[in-house]
Amino acid sequence: MLSSQPYQEQLECPRCHQHSIVQRNRDIYQCLNCQFQRDFSESAGDGFVGTLVAALALVLLLALV
Numbered sequence: 098m099l100s101s102q103p104y105q106e107q108l109e110c111p112r113c114h115q116h117s118i119v120q121r122n123r124d125i126y127q128c129l130n131c132q133f134q135r136d137f138s139e140s141a142g143d144g145f146v147g148t149l150v151a152a153l154a155l156v157l158l159l160a161l162v
């Protein structure tokens with residue numbers, strides 16, 4: 098036995114800045130310290146939709162002015 102703990106890269110939490118991020122599922126990472134959670138499988142889609150909505154809002158604003 099090399100170690101009781103499997104190798105796991107500890108990522109820094111963007112909320113509490115502790116290196117306690119663990120991978121819960123294939124695309125879900127969670128912080129054990131503050132329960133911060135990020136789903137990478139959905140964040141990409143949300144980002145695209147958010148950009149699209151922002152672009153549409155900008156066009157509407159420009160059209161009104």
Ligand SMILES: [Zn+2]
Pocket residue numbers: 110111112113114115128129130131132133
């Ligand atoms: Zn945290």
